[in-house]
Amino acid sequence: MSTISLERATVRVPSNDGDLTILEETSLELTEQRIALVGPNGSGKSTLARLLNGLVTATTGRVLVDGLDVARQGRDVRRRVGFVFTDPAAQLVMPTVVEDVALSLRRTHRDKEGRRRAALQVLASYGLGELADRSVHTLSGGQRQLLALAGVLATGPGVLVADEPTTLLDLANSRRIGELLLGLPQQLVLVTHDLDLAARCERALLVDGGRVVADGEAAEVVAHYRTTA
Numbered sequence: 001m002s003t004i005s006l007e008r009a010t011v012r013v014p015s016n017d018g019d020l021t022i023l024e025e026t027s028l029e030l031t032e033q034r035i036a037l038v039g040p041n042g043s044g045k046s047t048l049a050r051l052l053n054g055l056v057t058a059t060t061g062r063v064l065v066d067g068l069d070v071a072r073q074g075r076d077v078r079r080r081v082g083f084v085f086t087d088p089a090a091q092l093v094m095p096t097v098v099e100d101v102a103l104s105l106r107r108t109h110r111d112k113e114g115r116r117r118a119a120l121q122v123l124a125s126y127g128l129g130e131l132a133d134r135s136v137h138t139l140s141g142g143q144r145q146l147l148a149l150a151g152v153l154a155t156g157p158g159v160l161v162a163d164e165p166t167t168l169l170d171l172a173n174s175r176r177i178g179e180l181l182l183g184l185p186q187q188l189v190l191v192t193h194d195l196d197l198a199a200r201c202e203r204a205l206l207v208d209g210g211r212v213v214a215d216g217e218a219a220e221v222v223a224h225y226r227t228t229a
């Protein structure tokens, strides 16, 4: 597993009344395979998750992934840390399903035909093979989220950060994606309001008001959150 470190990291954004702190000074070392970030709306979970691959930059302090500074070595970090958004539309950019996965493979497969073959294999392994030539706009929400996940995993990241990946899905698809995520060999940082899913991780961080207010064994942190929310 990778070691993800926050060293006195803060995030501040400009606002009308001066700078607004959306993540208070936070120091953490994440080494477990499955780590959940839970907490109320607007508490800072996405901000914390986005720090891990440079989508958000720390205002002060540092974020390191296996010793690589996210702010300075962002490109190398993003090769190790994949990111899945709540809304798959944010990352599905090509007209067809197979082209979308092929785009993810452009770094590892230079030749176009080989890339398409590899993309078809990826799709087949996620049960999406029959959809290869469909427009991404014709997919159901569950199929789109699965495709977005397949596209990110095809790049071979060691760490996957997933920001509420099941929120827009119905119960069956949410379970399917949830099981897939928990079964991955990769390290997973999962932002979620699905507390049953969170409780099955090894570690959970409860974020509230821009700070980590509880951190420990996932089932215990989730039980604490349930009684205090």
Ligand SMILES: Nc1ncnc2c1ncn2[C@@H]1O[C@H](COP(=O)(O)OP(=O)(O)OP(=O)(O)O)[C@@H](O)[C@H]1O
Pocket (backbone or CB within 6 Å): 013, 022, 039, 040, 041, 042, 043, 044, 045, 046, 047, 048
């Ligand atoms: N770029 C920004 N500019 C101003 N405020 C921001 C910015 N990014 C986040 N915020 C604010 O910071 C707070 C934390 O946001 P964040 O998205 O991290 O919360 P969250 O815990 O992921 O919420 P949710 O569960 O609703 O997705 C919110 O009040 C949000 O409005």
